Structure formats: structure tokens, C-alpha cells
Amino acid sequence: MLQLDNISKAFGGRMALDGVSFGVREGRMTGFVGGNGAGKTTTMRILLGVLERDAGEITLDGESLGAPQRRNFGYMPEERGLYPKMKVREQLVYLARLHGMTGADAGRNADQLMEELGLGERRDSTLESLSLGNQQRAQIAAALVHNPHILVLDEPFSGLDPLAVDTVVDVLTQRAADGASVLFSSHQLDIVERLCDDLVIIAEGSIRASGEREALRAAHSAPRFTIASSNDLGWLHGEPEITVVELEHGRAIFDAAAPAAAQRVLRRAVAEGDVSTFAPQHASLAQIFREVIQ
Incomplete structure (x- = not known):
């Protein structure tokens, strides 16, 4: 289990995160919701080690989270993060190899993901030639291609039409069913409601509610x-x-x-x-x- 305890972060005199605590369990989809500026992206960047926290502790299965454990993370940032002039398959294979996969395994994973996400016919297209929706699918594939145990996805459904949303939901649901821990943020509350097992709501840098979806609904x-x-x-x-x-x-x-x-x-x-x-x-x-x- 990935656990955050009392995470705080300030930028200048502004407190961005104030005692943030919640857990992300194996084999479950955890929806992370909040308004603009609530602290979602800052929390995710601290999880990935991109930002340093000012206080608090992050553990994975009871041990302090460090660089070795983060190699098993898959991260999709909200902003575009792939190489625009590189071909889709080539890029996915390259990223998988960076995580230590063999060329054969990397190619097999890339091909499978492109088919699952509806990118099979665009495998040899450059990223910049794709529609925004297909670029988003490619970013999701990049987060998944090395078979991560923990997924941290910042607005994965942004720019997707309803059919593409269903495709991505199916892929992420299968990853959770296979045992991955999935933390994802989204402004599309209807998608979060039907997809998440657990829910975390953040506002003004503090957690306002967290727990199992149905327990929160009942409460x-x-x-x-x-x-x-x-x-x-x-x-x-x-x-x-x-x-x-x-x-x-x-x-x-x-x-x-x-x-x-x-x-x-x-x-x-x-x-x-x-x-x-x-x-x-x-x-x-x-x-x-x-x-x-x-």
C-alpha cells in the first residue's frame, strides 16, 4: 500500500499542501479530485520525487519511498511530455528500455498497448501528427509500457471523446484487476464516480474527505x-x-x-x-x- 502521512509543501509564503494524508491500495482505482489549485498536481509530483516535501512521510508497504521503489511507478503528467517528432512505437519501446526491459519485451508491450488503446494503425506516426485525443492515448501507453506496479495519472481523460474514454477505462480497470495501484485525478466527476473504488477530495491543500466510494456516498x-x-x-x-x-x-x-x-x-x-x-x-x-x- 502506498501511504502519504502529513505531507506539507509551501511555495514562498503560500501553503500548497497542509498535512495531506491518504492511502492508495493495491488492485484498486483511487480517484483524486479537487478544483484548480487544490493541490492535486503538487501531491503527485511529490509522490514521483519531482518535488521535495517540506514535511511528512511517504511509505510503500511500510518502507520509506525512495528512488528504487519509484522505478515501478508509471506517471502520466497533465502536460504533454513525449517527444513530438518521434514515432509512437519507437517512443514506447525507448521508454520501456529505459526501465530495464529487453528489446523483445519492450516491443511486445508496446504493440499490445497500442492495440488496446486503438493506436495500432498509428504506430509509425510521429506524435505531433496525431490528434490531441490520440496524443493522450500515447501518453497513457507511455505510463503503462513498462508494467508498473503503481500508476499515477494526472487528468488521463482530458481531451478524449466518450468512446476513447471507455477504451482507456477498460485498460486501466484491467491493470487494477491485475493488481496495480492506480491513483488518477480528473475534473470529470462522472467518470471518477463510475471508475474509482476509493476517493480522495482535496481543497485548498488539505484533504476534505477520503475512503471507499460507497462508504462516502452513504455517509x-x-x-x-x-x-x-x-x-x-x-x-x-x-x-x-x-x-x-x-x-x-x-x-x-x-x-x-x-x-x-x-x-x-x-x-x-x-x-x-x-x-x-x-x-x-x-x-x-x-x-x-x-x-x-x-
Whole structure:
């Protein structure tokens, strides 16, 4: 497990990171979200050793993180970082060789990744000749080509169309299923919500929320329920401990002051007609994000 404990970093008189602590677990996708200037990129650069931290500790499986362990990292920066005039396959093979792979293994990995990411037909194209979306795919391939155990990806979905997003999601999900630890930042909260297992929210250099996605959704959800029935649900307005949020004929959204009140509503609805839907409503990632950064 990759663990950050009380990481702090200041630039001049401005505190960029203030006691940042969270973990990235093996075989899981950890979404790292925050507004512009929140501290995401600074955190990632400290993880990679590009920036020095002012205080705190970073460990991998209980041991202090250093250069030898970072050789098993794969990093994709937000800015373009590849050689624009170099051919895609040639570049991927070169980067894999820099990580100690044989020429045969490097070529095999490069070919496999280009096929997985839809770049097979552009293998001999220079990076600068590719569309921005394909350049982004090439950057992702560069982060993966040496089979890293830990992936740190800064805005990997930027500039990708929906089909390309699905392709990249499939590739990253498979890497996590194979045991890699994946930390990725994104402003696209809908993608983070469907992809991440764990979630870290940062604002103004401090962690505002972190943990498993579903646990955070449950913790930040109001006691709100959706119900749909074959009969009109107008009687909900007269129910004690119930606040109707939306009501339209046989469909309603309501808040319950206690679980027993919600169950009472369900029993009455079943007694009066067929109930096709009854379920708690969980907060979306966007709702949690707005709540914790305020």
C-alpha cells in the first residue's frame, strides 16, 4: 500500500499542501479530485520525487519511498511530455528500455498497448501528427509500457471523446484487476464516480474527505427515498416524519426523519397498490464534492 502521512509543501509564503494524508491500495482505482489549485498536481509530483516535501512521510508497504521503489511507478503528467517528432512505437519501446526491459519485451508491450488503446494503425506516426485525443492515448501507453506496479495519472481523460474514454477505462480497470495501484485525478466527476473504488477530495491543500466510494456516498446521503406505485401518492403529504421533495402522481421522492418512517410509507403503499420502486437515494460525487469543500 502506498501511504502519504502529513505531507506539507509551501511555495514562498503560500501553503500548497497542509498535512495531506491518504492511502492508495493495491488492485484498486483511487480517484483524486479537487478544483484548480487544490493541490492535486503538487501531491503527485511529490509522490514521483519531482518535488521535495517540506514535511511528512511517504511509505510503500511500510518502507520509506525512495528512488528504487519509484522505478515501478508509471506517471502520466497533465502536460504533454513525449517527444513530438518521434514515432509512437519507437517512443514506447525507448521508454520501456529505459526501465530495464529487453528489446523483445519492450516491443511486445508496446504493440499490445497500442492495440488496446486503438493506436495500432498509428504506430509509425510521429506524435505531433496525431490528434490531441490520440496524443493522450500515447501518453497513457507511455505510463503503462513498462508494467508498473503503481500508476499515477494526472487528468488521463482530458481531451478524449466518450468512446476513447471507455477504451482507456477498460485498460486501466484491467491493470487494477491485475493488481496495480492506480491513483488518477480528473475534473470529470462522472467518470471518477463510475471508475474509482476509493476517493480522495482535496481543497485548498488539505484533504476534505477520503475512503471507499460507497462508504462516502452513504455517509453524505440524506435519509432520502424514491418510491413508485400504481396508485397516487398524494397521501404522503399527511404522513408524520415525512417531508415530500418531489411528487408526481405515482412517483415521489421524500425525506424520512427515521428509518421506521420510511418503512411505514412502504407498508402503506404496498397495501394500497403495486409498488415498482422503493430505494434509498445516495449522494452523487458532485454533491459530496460541493458539500465537503464549502
